[in-house]
Structure formats: structure tokens, C-alpha cells
Amino acid sequence: MIANITLPRQMVIGGGALKELPGLLGRVGVTKPLVVTDPFMRDSGRLAAVTELLDGAGIGWGVFADTVPDPTTDVVEAGARLIAGGDYDGLVALGGGSPIDTAKAMAILAANGGRMRDYKVPAPIPKMGLPLIAIPTTAGTGSEVTRFTVVTDTETDEKMLIAGIPATAIAAIVDYELTLSMPLRLTADTGIDALTHAIEAYVSKRANPFSDSMALSAMKLIWAHLPTVCAEPGNHAAREAMMLGATQAGMAFSNASVALVHGMSRPIGAFFHVPHGLSNAMLLPEITAFSAPAAMPRYAQCAHAMGLSDPAEGDQAAVARLIDALRRINRDLSVPTPERYGIDRKRYLELAPTMAQQALASGSPGNNPRVPTIEEMVTLYERVYA
Missing domain, CATH: 1.20.1090.10 (Dehydroquinate synthase-like - alpha domain)
Known part of the structure; x- marks a missing residue:
């Protein structure tokens, strides 16, 4: 049997791994990331823990914190417009599967144009998007290492599966300490x-x-x-x-x-x-x-x-x-x-x-x-x- 295996290029795993973010960004060539997260991460101080690391390393950044529990085409399109209007050269996704899936879809849409439904399985994704570093804060979805993203079409209520190498994070930080406060x-x-x-x-x-x-x-x-x-x-x-x-x-x-x-x-x-x-x-x-x-x-x-x-x-x-x-x-x-x-x-x-x-x-x-x-x-x- 021949199996085609797709994984992130780099992974940093272990308690306290989050502090490795600035160095990891440098290794994958990202100098100004857009941090994609959700309102809870922003309001609870989790986002600040990331941006303080970036500030300490002299890395510029922006934030898109409008993700929702089940990514929708409306949210993804808003995020893609932010990418198109900025000078970001990478993404950092912080949160559970929804922020990570949203960041993947944003990168795909910003690079390829059209509508998200154009890329639902079995349609191919022609172009790679911006490099993405995924930082999961839940132990569940595995989105940090997968070649998938799932987005709900706002017009039809269909949960669309999008798959391919462009939906894979370039790197992941897997820090179990980020899950300690999960309810x-x-x-x-x-x-x-x-x-x-x-x-x-x-x-x-x-x-x-x-x-x-x-x-x-x-x-x-x-x-x-x-x-x-x-x-x-x-x-x-x-x-x-x-x-x-x-x-x-x-x-x-x-x-x-x-x-x-x-x-x-x-x-x-x-x-x-x-x-x-x-x-x-x-x-x-x-x-x-x-x-x-x-x-x-x-x-x-x-x-x-x-x-x-x-x-x-x-x-x-x-x-x-x-x-x-x-x-x-x-x-x-x-x-x-x-x-x-x-x-x-x-x-x-x-x-x-x-x-x-x-x-x-x-x-x-x-x-x-x-x-x-x-x-x-x-x-x-x-x-x-x-």
C-alpha cells in the first residue's frame, strides 16, 4: 500500500511550548502575522499572552477576533478581506478547532478568490495561502495537524468540507498547559x-x-x-x-x-x-x-x-x-x-x-x-x- 502522508512542517510539543512562538515564526519566515482567534480568547487574556510574546520579540501583528463557534462563510469572507487589505505575511490561529479552521479558510479564500463553496470536496484548492501556525487550546479537534477545514455556507446551512495541502498548517504549537482551564x-x-x-x-x-x-x-x-x-x-x-x-x-x-x-x-x-x-x-x-x-x-x-x-x-x-x-x-x-x-x-x-x-x-x-x-x-x- 502507498499512502500519501500530509503533516505540518514543524511541531513544537510540550508544556510551556507557547513561548517558542517568536522563534518558530522566524523559522517559517513570517515577520508580521495576523492572529486569528475568538472573543473569549481576546477577553480572557489568552490573546494577550501571545501578543506580549510578539511584542517582546519586536514582531508586528494584527488581530482578527471575530471567529464564531462553527465557522461561517460570512466570517471567513470578512477575515479574507482583512488579509487582502493588510501587509501580513502569515497567520497565527489561537483557540479551538473553530479559530484554526477559520484561519485555514481565510488563507485559502484570500489566495484563491471566489467563494468558499468553490473549494468544497471534491473540488481542488489551486493555490497555497499564507503560512499558518496553529496553536490549539482544546484537546479535541486535531485541526492543528489536519489537511481539512469545515465551513458552514451561510446561504444554505450546509457544513462544507474543504480538503487539501493548502488547508494544512505549516507549523503547530501543542502546549497542554493551554487546556488546563477548559470547562x-x-x-x-x-x-x-x-x-x-x-x-x-x-x-x-x-x-x-x-x-x-x-x-x-x-x-x-x-x-x-x-x-x-x-x-x-x-x-x-x-x-x-x-x-x-x-x-x-x-x-x-x-x-x-x-x-x-x-x-x-x-x-x-x-x-x-x-x-x-x-x-x-x-x-x-x-x-x-x-x-x-x-x-x-x-x-x-x-x-x-x-x-x-x-x-x-x-x-x-x-x-x-x-x-x-x-x-x-x-x-x-x-x-x-x-x-x-x-x-x-x-x-x-x-x-x-x-x-x-x-x-x-x-x-x-x-x-x-x-x-x-x-x-x-x-x-x-x-x-x-x-
């Missing part, structure tokens, strides 16, 4: 998001030896430490393990692709404004149960990596333990169903066929071990509702 709900949702990345990368039809190694390591780290970071948010060892696991999961799915959970999750987020990690968590147990019969040995290996079963145990028993464990952790971490989240049943069911069609069009379900029909996806949406 419980965000810690839980992004943690299950990362677990979903690892599982889907491992069972994907595009899995390869490199992605397998990252996915198995990520599953082991995330499953062992997610309960601890939720119960003990100040536990440095657990936070560091979760951050590494999330980054490894990002490397895995960026180079093997995600599958049915993500395909069906994106429309829930677009239509009902459910955070991405949470909508993944809502779907993961039921879709694993649907998919597992088509790839029992692979799902059994997931159970083994997570310490849920003995390798000597049969595949069917191991997979049963995996599905039970995924349902249990949703209960333990209070993951709501769409109904309990407050989504109107009538509108949800009316939109289910549209959501299924958008999921299929994204391409992700085609990577699933068991590729569903539109009707099967509608049934799965109905099944997870309550």
Missing part, C-alpha cells in the same frame, strides 16, 4: 471528538500503517485519561496525555479520513448549532453498532487498544464491550440525545433526509466499513434522536 462540558465533548477521530481513522477504508499507528496510540491515551481530565481538570499528566492523544488522532484521520459519524454529524451542527464534538458523541455508539458487522476485527482492535478486552477474546465479544463502553461514557459524561439537547422533533425528522443527503455528498460515509444508503442514514438519525 467540563468542553473537555468532555472535545475528548469524545478526538476519540471519534481515532476510531474512524482506524476503521476507515483509507486506513494505512501510518494512520493505524497514530490511531491506536490515540485511543489508548484518550480512553485512559478522559475520565481523569473531566474529574480533575488541573491534573497536568492527564491533560498532557489528552493533548498528545488528540494530536495523534488528528494525524490519523487527516491521513486516513473520517467516516460515517462525521458525515452525519456535520449537518446536525449546521442545522441545529450543536457543537461538533457533542454531535459526534451523540452519534458514535449507534453508528459503531451499525458499522461493526462489516469490520469486526478492526473494531475489536479498537477495544483492545482501549483496554476494554483481552486480545485473546473473540472479535464479537470485544466489539460488544466497545459498544457498551461508548454508551456508558456518554452516560457518565452526560452527553444528551438530540431530544434532550432541545432540538425540535418535528423539524429534526423533516430535515433528516436533507441531512442524510448532505452527509453522503461530503464523501465521509463512503469511507465507512459499511456504506449506508440515504434511507439507512435517515433511520439512524431517527434512532439517535431520543
